[in-house]
Amino acid sequence: MPVELVTEDERWGPLDLAALAPRVCAETLAHLGHDPALVEISLLACDDARIRTLNAQFRAKDKPTNVLSWPTWDLSPDTPGGAPEAPETGTPDDPEMLGDIALAFETCTREAREQGKSAADHATHLIVHSTLHLLGYDHETEEDAALMEKTEVEILAKLGIRDPYATDDSGLPQGVAGVD
Numbered sequence: 001m002p003v004e005l006v007t008e009d010e011r012w013g014p015l016d017l018a019a020l021a022p023r024v025c026a027e028t029l030a031h032l033g034h035d036p037a038l039v040e041i042s043l044l045a046c047d048d049a050r051i052r053t054l055n056a057q058f059r060a061k062d063k064p065t066n067v068l069s070w071p072t073w074d075l076s077p078d079t080p081g082g083a084p085e086a087p088e089t090g091t092p093d094d095p096e097m098l099g100d101i102a103l104a105f106e107t108c109t110r111e112a113r114e115q116g117k118s119a120a121d122h123a124t125h126l127i128v129h130s131t132l133h134l135l136g137y138d139h140e141t142e143e144d145a146a147l148m149e150k151t152e153v154e155i156l157a158k159l160g161i162r163d164p165y166a167t168d169d170s171g172l173p174q175g176v177a178g179v180d
Contacts, residue, residue: 001026001036002095005043009105012045015120017103024124024159031155037180038089043127044102051104066107067126071099075136077119081143085134100133101127121161128155 001022007013021043028038048064056062058070075084085099090096099161112122132148153163156171 001029002040005045007045008050009029009045009047010106011047014175015044015123017123020120020124021127022116024127027158028128028135028155031151032135034087034135036090037092038095039087039098040090040095041098041120041131042100044100046102046104048104048106051102051107054102064104064107064169066104066111067130068102069099069130069133070101071134072097073136074126076138077144080141080146083147087135094097096135098131101126101130101134103130107146110148115164119162124161125152125156125161128152 003022003025005018005021007017008075021041025041029036029039051066051068052064054064054068055065072165073085073087075087077084088096088099103123108123108126109119112119115122129148129152132151137144137148137151149165153165156162156164
């Protein structure tokens with residue numbers, strides 16, 4: 001799975017995104033029946049200051065967030081809760097660009113700590129989440145959110161990560177990603 005990794009913040013080093021991201025993206029694509037060798041994803045590993053700038057520039061939200069994604073195509077379904085369209089693909093020698101992802105170090109590690117999980121598990125969830133966005137999944141409607149969360153949980157289980165949307169005995173979420 002070709003993932004072009006640009007690391008602007010060296011604090012990401014211990015998470016080994018160079019190994020993690022291709023495995024997570026490939027599992028996400030394969031789970032949905034897409035050949036990971038035929039697409040490419042660009043991943044920016046940055047800090048909160050950089051993602052805040054990107055969030056302001058592209059979403060008019062002047063605050064940091066944990067992850068942003070920019071799909072190459074609009075693959076969203078015509079009906080809420082429907083399956084997105086399949087992406088265009090290239091060849092193993094010339095994969096088609098699926099889109100770009102940016103992860104913010106401080107927000108990701110803070111959320112992981114608050115949710116009682118490892119930074120690697122939270123980064124994995126955010127990479128699955130943002131790869132699904134590149135593939136046309138969203139959470140703007142109840143139906144779309146239900147499909148996206150169900151798909152995330154299935155992929156995360158294959159990667160050995162528990163359901164981040166499950167509740168404990170108190171009924172509180174055990175670690176919902178803070179994406180907005």
